[in-house]
Amino acid sequence: MIDQNRTEAAWSWPRAGWALLAAIVLVVVAAAVAVSPAGPARADEAGNGGDFVPLHPAVPVLDTRTGVGGVSTAPGPASTTTFPVLGVGAVPATGVRAVLVRVAVTTPSATTWLTVYPDGASRPSMVALNAKAGERVSNTAVVRVGANGRLAIYNNAGTTSIIVDVQGYFTTATGGSWGGLVPVAQSRVVDTRYGVGTSTGVIAPGASRTVNLATGGVPVGASAAFATVTVSGATANGWLTSQPAGSTVASPILDYQQSIPTASGLVLRLAADGRATLTNRGTTAIHLWIDVMAYFTPTATAGSGLRPVTGRIHDQQVAANTAVDVQVAGTSGLPLRGVAAVAVDLYARGTASGWLKAWTPGTTEPGVSQTQYPANISRRSLTFVKPDSAGRIRVRNSSGAEIRLVVELQGWFAEPAPVLPVTQFAPVAVVQDSPRTVQYGYVDNLGRVVSGHQASIDNYNSVQWTVISGNEAFTGTPAIGVRADGRTQLAAQYTDSDIWAASQTAPEAATWTGWSDLGGSMAAPPAMARLSTGVAVLFAVDVDGGLWAYAQTGAVPYWRSLGDQNLVGTPAVVAVRDGVQVFGRDSAGTVRTLQYYADGSVSAWAGVGGVTVTGTPAVVVYPGYRLRLFGQAPDGTVRTVLQDAAGGFPTTWEPVGDFVTKGQVAAILDPALGRTAVVARGTDDLIHRSWETAQGSGAFGGWAPAIEYLEETSATDPTVAPVTTANGQGWIIVFRNHNGSTRVYERQLAAVAGRSSPSGALAAGTPTFRAATLPAPPV
Template identity: 30%
Template sequence: MKRSIPFRGTVALMALAFVSVAAPLPLAQPVAAADECLCAGGEYHPLTPVRIYDSRPPGINDVAPLGAKPMGPADPTFDIQLLGLGGVPSSATDVLAVAVSITIDGPASAGWLAAYPAGSSGTSSLLNFSARQTVPNLAIVRGGAGGKLTIKINGAGNGTANVLVDVLGWFSSSTYNAGTTDNPSDERGARMVVVNPGRILDTRVGTPTPLGPGAQRTVQFRGANVAGVNVPNDSSVVGALINVTAVAPTAGTFVSVVPNMPVGAPSTSNLNVAAGRIQANLVLVPVGADGAIHLYNSAGNTNVLVDVLAYLQTGAPESTRAGRVVPLTAPYRALDTRLASFGGVPLGPGQAEDWSFAAFAGSVNIGGQAVGNQSALLGNLTNASLSRQYPTVSVEPGYLSVYPADSATVPGISNLNNYESGPVPNMALVKYGANQTVRVFNARGYAHYILDVSAVVLAD
């Protein structure tokens, strides 16, 4: 039986936005680009996750002032090296963008964190956090002056916070030079194949099998054919883009997703979750030689959900554009339902609404020329607030789902889990439906949400 979803009265349309792409990629429309070399432009090179920055003693590539970094209403900033570390090439002409996981740890007060190329400015938040909370998020970032990344930490009050940065992989430019020191094997990267979202692991189903302290779980990725997800069982599938959710751990813990079965605790993490809380994070991870990805839970018992959004596959014809990822010059705020221009009304419990991204997709350009067809966007989705349906009854934790607007039903996945207690961010891959429309569904309470777009996925 189809689920009936109450919709708002009107379909909101995005205003036209002229958004520039940072990539050195051929400018012409796909039909006019046959004679131009797309080469490895916008292709992804997965890396075994590695921590390239940690302000906690003894520190990893820390910068002055050593240790926890200042935060406060004045938005203090600091720069860290991005290019040339963790397997990322050092040449800015080779690297289009870098996929990283950025974590804030133990902030003195509530606030937000932004990350942007050194030498530029940035106002879109990547992380929102409460005092003493540990929050990670995936980001697609570009190196700025000197191959560096600027990190800004806003706080309600003055204090300090620790910051961790893990490198997951990088996207190459069309000028990526094969046969150089940085690319001795003359390898091109992988394309992002966007799928209809589907859940391939839910440890709550049937007899619950939560991960215990120090426990590991193997999840077969190549050949996965569950919940409408069909991943080729082929060695050309080299990476996974998944949304991983930890559900109500019995103790504060971290969850790591790695390509190979870890021996002991991994040196990187993807989720940091307080006891009893539900938290999701988007994860880009290489697929191991066994065709699987591997989960590790640090402490307590926790259920884990894994939702597949895309896979990374090598071997696409050089002349095609499908699956190439190109970042915007700066995050673009595409949605903010708190503003009158987007309706100014929160999305109610069990409600969904559609947004058209046709004008946005048509305006993404390089040097004034449109990049052409697109299948999806990558952006930071933030639940800005969650208010009660009844004043005297608290809202149970809910969730937001974003998916193609022409889907017949709400998919059995979530992008983030929201709370009354404050904003919740999570990077999202948003697949377009017909005419570049997407649907947002809210499970409980009245939710305001924000979407800051950082990259687009091309289509042929």
């Protein structure tokens, strides 16, 4: 629970706090004229909607005092109230992705909190508003509407009147005369205490002040501005209304408290010249200041569209006068790239008064605030902030005492995202997930993720194929692995560059859960490894060459940067004694590596130099966790290097014959022979192999087709995987032919001397392969 039901003392802003705030304001005033726009507006992502339509006047959808919304009694404790939104007033009945609402309470009988959510959905843990007994307070929230067109609002304690107004809505498709969001550098554009953007002096009861918000990066012609509006100096409770300059109709935007600075992030509808008129509807004079964060464009081809996503992403104590970085992008399904801003609700409570700031790490700390909080009273406010390239926002506790800081995500605004092409004939991923079953997975030439469930390890005809991606489109080779609970997971790259994941509904099952968007914005498909703790970790590379890890553990998993080494493609990962060894290829073709430990820490990066390679290297793990790498040189030949006893790699990569490959190399330690086998597709499209001549020799024999008498061409690079069948430990080669059929070459040994092949008699124990065609995949 965000708040506890207990008596809270009345509060007044300390003299020292006013002095500090005044100093901050003077700095902001001096710099205000130098603030420039954040940059040109961007078109919304691929016509996916999320454009904002501001409503003026705001549309009342619930007022329990007057019966608006069909409810005319004040909700009691632990009560849920539902009310219609879609089709009410100027809110359309269809085409609405989410609504921006003002939620207010008046004189609750007990300290309480409210949650607003789609009717018909489970009530989330997130909170929209905190209120102390007897207060009149409001906050703004972005919320989806239920499939039935209604919202639900939960009141935790006491009896209170509730008011909900729709200030605007976000569309499900682009078009019309409205556009998206454009963040700007945070700046204070109005402050009645110091004459910033208006005349100096209080706003009397019933009086209005018209201000020009076409400043601080907001252009003339913007349809609306998103700003934090703060009221101070009131000696009685009241409320504030706003309207575009020249309009005769006003909308309530903020409820304020006596003796307490009250702040809320909200939308101000602007006139064509950028002006708005704000009116003090209380019985006492007030001071007012406005900090601009972003604006909305009036055209459907500009700005970033909203993608509603909810979840609590941070809940920790923060020390006095301390800033913390909060991971937002790269978690909860958000990408790391293309995020114009996140919509987050900031909550604070501490034993001293103060305020919160939120901004982009790596930029100058702004002199403006988003949330004001009195001592021992809970406060929250909506804000829009652009994350940094690592997906973080920075939040400062500007008070003299520790606070509880809660950050709750309500959505994000999408910049343009390129659509990746679907890779043709991507390789197959395969894993033996139990003593009885094998799982296959690949992305076909249409972009579908196809899963193959082999119900019997010794019967390739038992494979059942299923398209598990619906109409979603993916690309490249999926990553596959077995989770700690025994369920297999597939992770694949969506064509918008995010990484998605799905898991079996149960161990050995042929059915799958729905897909989860893990975000990420990666340049290539991921690799997967499992730590000794059982935690599955995904590794992927972004467009700038940075390596990221997604450990699927904790309350809010997220993509974590492991450093920028100018990498390209999918990394190779193998489990080692203390974690996972990761190998990536940089843009110059040099292999680089680091170790990801079981506790999440990482080693320093090291180079595996000496040769230029293409594609993802193949890695073989020997006893003692000594590693051998194989890679394709630019001339198509295969090179290899063995880790030395000290854990380093020599600079010399040895050739593995003069065979020329067509694609990436696969390699495995043959469990029966104890000799390394290397597999690749040749320029003739046949699958070829080479064996180590003796255990640990590092010398390899000549290359030959895996099955000499079977001239079967492959359309994909091969995949190798260890399997244990009724005949013992072995391994398989898996590929797809040009007809789309999946083929398996199972490694066998000649049982007796004299077994023949097209090239002559075989000695006992000679490795051979038998071929199997899996049942036809879906069409």
